[in-house]
Amino acid sequence: MKITIFGSGYVGLVTGACLAEMGNHVVCYDVDKHKIETLQSGGIPIHEPGLDELVHRNAKAGRLQFTTNVDLAVGHGTLQFIAVGTPPGEDGSADLQYVVQAARAIGERMTDYKVVVDKSTVPVGTGDVVESTVRQVLQSRGVQLDFAVVSNPEFLKEGAAIDDFMKPDRVVVGTSDERAVHLMRAVYSPFIRNRDRLLVMDRRSAELTKYAANAMLATRISFMNELANLAERLGADIELVRQGIGSDPRIGMQFLYPGCGYGGSCFPKDVKALIHSSIEVGMPLKILGAVEAVNEWQKRTIVDKVIARFGADLAGRRFAMWGLAFKPGTDDMREAPSLTIIRALCERGASVSAYDPVATREAQRNLGDVKGVTYASGADAAVEGCDALIIVTEWKEFRSPDFAMLRTTLRHPVIFDGRNLFDPALVREEGVEYHCVGRQQPTGGANVRN
Ligand SMILES: NC(=O)c1ccc[n+]([C@@H]2O[C@H](COP(=O)([O-])OP(=O)(O)OC[C@H]3O[C@@H](n4cnc5c(N)ncnc54)[C@H](O)[C@@H]3O)[C@@H](O)[C@H]2O)c1
Numbered sequence: 001m002k003i004t005i006f007g008s009g010y011v012g013l014v015t016g017a018c019l020a021e022m023g024n025h026v027v028c029y030d031v032d033k034h035k036i037e038t039l040q041s042g043g044i045p046i047h048e049p050g051l052d053e054l055v056h057r058n059a060k061a062g063r064l065q066f067t068t069n070v071d072l073a074v075g076h077g078t079l080q081f082i083a084v085g086t087p088p089g090e091d092g093s094a095d096l097q098y099v100v101q102a103a104r105a106i107g108e109r110m111t112d113y114k115v116v117v118d119k120s121t122v123p124v125g126t127g128d129v130v131e132s133t134v135r136q137v138l139q140s141r142g143v144q145l146d147f148a149v150v151s152n153p154e155f156l157k158e159g160a161a162i163d164d165f166m167k168p169d170r171v172v173v174g175t176s177d178e179r180a181v182h183l184m185r186a187v188y189s190p191f192i193r194n195r196d197r198l199l200v201m202d203r204r205s206a207e208l209t210k211y212a213a214n215a216m217l218a219t220r221i222s223f224m225n226e227l228a229n230l231a232e233r234l235g236a237d238i239e240l241v242r243q244g245i246g247s248d249p250r251i252g253m254q255f256l257y258p259g260c261g262y263g264g265s266c267f268p269k270d271v272k273a274l275i276h277s278s279i280e281v282g283m284p285l286k287i288l289g290a291v292e293a294v295n296e297w298q299k300r301t302i303v304d305k306v307i308a309r310f311g312a313d314l315a316g317r318r319f320a321m322w323g324l325a326f327k328p329g330t331d332d333m334r335e336a337p338s339l340t341i342i343r344a345l346c347e348r349g350a351s352v353s354a355y356d357p358v359a360t361r362e363a364q365r366n367l368g369d370v371k372g373v374t375y376a377s378g379a380d381a382a383v384e385g386c387d388a389l390i391i392v393t394e395w396k397e398f399r400s401p402d403f404a405m406l407r408t409t410l411r412h413p414v415i416f417d418g419r420n421l422f423d424p425a426l427v428r429e430e431g432v433e434y435h436c437v438g439r440q441q442p443t444g445g446a447n448v449r450n
Contacts, residue, residue: 001025001187004077006102008035008066010046010161010265010332011119011154012083017051018165020058022190027065029073039066047331047358050162074109079183082130083119083154092272094123103130107137115180116149121210121270123277127151127174127203148180151203153210158264159329170197174206211277214270215288220255221262222294228258228438229301238438239420258437260392260418261299263326263335268295299340302390302418305435306345309414310387315349320386320410322379323393323419324356324363333362337418338392346372355382357395380405388414394421403430 001024005016008030016028030036038045042059044052058064067073074080084098099120106116116130131149138145151174156164168191173184181200188198201209228238238258246253262268271292278285310317326336333339336359342352351372356363360375367373376382379397383389388410391398399421407413407430414433415422427434433442 001079001183002077003027003079003081003187004029004073005081005083006030006073006105007082007084007098007120008032008039008045009083009085010048010158011156012081013039013044013046013055014048014051014156014161014165015081015083015119015154016064017054017058018162018191019187020061020064021054021166023063024187025063025076026058027067027073027076029067029070031068033068036066036068048158048161049329054162070105071109074106075111078113079115079117079187080106081117081119081152086120086122086269086273088269088272091276093276094121094126094269094273096122096126096129099126099130100133103133104137107134108141110134110138110145110147112145113179114145114147115177115183116147117152117184118150119152119154121153121214121266121273122151122207123211123273124204124207126207148175148177149203150175150177150180150184151206152184153206155210155213158332159327166191168192168197170199172206172209173198173200174203174209175200176202211270211274214267215274215285215291217255218262218267218271218295219287219291221257221259221267222291222298224256224258225261225298225437226294229298231438232441235440236438237440241438258420259298259337260302260341260437261295261337263299263337263339265332265334268292268335271295299337300344301437302341302392302416303344305416305441306388306390307348309416309433309435313349314345317350318386319345319350319352320376320383320389321352321354322356322382322389322391322398323395324354325359325393328393328395331356331359331362333359333366336366336392338363339366341390341392341418342367342373343370346370353382353384353386355379356393357397359393380409383409385411387411388416390416390418391421392418394419403427403432407431 003019003024003026005012005028008028016026020026035045082099082102084102086094089095127149153172171188231238242256245251246256271288275285275288324338325331353374353376355376417436420436424434424439
């Protein structure tokens with residue numbers, strides 16, 4: 001099948017590469033010249049495990065092509081996937097300008113039947129907007145062509161994106177157009193051979209399904225974060241509580257880890273966008289408002305613990321930070337808690353020596369305006385000359401540190417762990433003061449902000 005993808009970011013590039021791997025002929029189009037040049041010259045603009053190999057193999061086989069030529073892009077695919085960004089606007093609503101641009105570009109150039117497949121995460125009703133945009137452009141051209149608009153939300157996780165795309169839990173297809181359903185089934189059938197996981201529904205329900213999924217996951221995280229803060233005050237251990245509730249199959253173990261808040265390109269903006277949609281229709285989602293507020297609070301709890309330990313004036317203090325990306329396996333820094341924490345520490349006069357296995361370049365782009373941040377080439381190098389260590393991202397390489405080295409290198413052998421990587425008793429046996437989330441805290445280390 002001939003397929004075009006609008007947008008060659010995390011979703012577009014993974015989608016394009018995986019569809020090409022199944023034998024389709026895919027053209028990935030992007031307005032970002034630099035990104036396309038990087039891809040054309042064999043580079044991969046993002047960090048995603050396994051993606052470089054997949055892209056190179058399919059590009060070499062002639063099934064995957066990258067272009068900034070929109071005529072070529074629209075002319076190529078019967079299926080036109082839209083995988084452009086939908087960033088939050090100032091009021092929290094999803095900014096649909098890139099989606100509408102893509103729809104217009106398709107309408108302006110199409111000469112035969114197209115299925116416009118919306119893979120970007122978009123508010124309910126955006127499919128209608130895309131449909132009317134294409135229709136209006138066709139009318140202004142004075143041509144009559146059949147087309148369908150399908151909602152096909154993407155559920156991949158950065159860091160495991162290829163696996164998720166290749167073995168989806170479900171594929172949601174929102175349309176009432178039979179011809180489009182047939183084509184979507186044909187495209188996805190190689191990915192769901194062992195069990196039919198294609199859920200066909202109306203377009204609005206498909207659009208809402210994506211927001212509902214992310215809202216539910218964000219809710220679990222904020223729920224656990226709030227309980228963790230309570231556990232600290234009550235002298236309970238959230239890790240034991242997590243196991244105690246997660247073993248109930250009605251609850252399950254996934255997404256029950258407390259930490260220093262969720263970030264990334266999806267949860268924060270999707271929660272905001274769904275809240276915005278709910279307010280617009282006079283049905284404000286109270287639970288999601290709390291989910292967001294708890295998350296904002298949680299990103300600051302590590303800073304509170306640092307202040308409780310070292311005082312409000314952090315001038316002259318230097319903190320090592322392990323992990324910058326919003327989660328392991330990616331270089332994505334969008335809404336990463338590390339950004340909030342670094343800014344808050346530097347505002348109080350501290351400096352930060354940061355290390356992340358892959359996200360340094362993205363962090364530099366995001367923190368260019370912040371004075372006092374330097375980037376180390378490794379975890380051990382990061383702690384040199386520092387007062388204490390703060391852990392923000394749970395990369396595997398941070399899981400078994402050399403505590404003796406930390407004890408002797410840090411000016412104060414103190415760890416603030418935003419991801420609960422270690423057994424508190426074990427760390428303390430190593431002679432290191434350990435502040436974590438929702439587990440026993442050293443005296444004075446409790447969540448102190450009121
Ligand atoms: N990143 C994720 O984990 C993830 C998961 C599921 C869904 N999504 C959703 O998928 C969408 C894309 O997310 P992403 O993370 O891939 O974004 P991204 O920022 O990595 O990529 C978007 C790309 O679209 C390009 N673009 C913008 N306007 C364009 C246009 N008119 N024509 C062609 N290209 C254009 C940009 O240059 C950019 O390269 C968003 O709606 C997001 O919410 C993301």
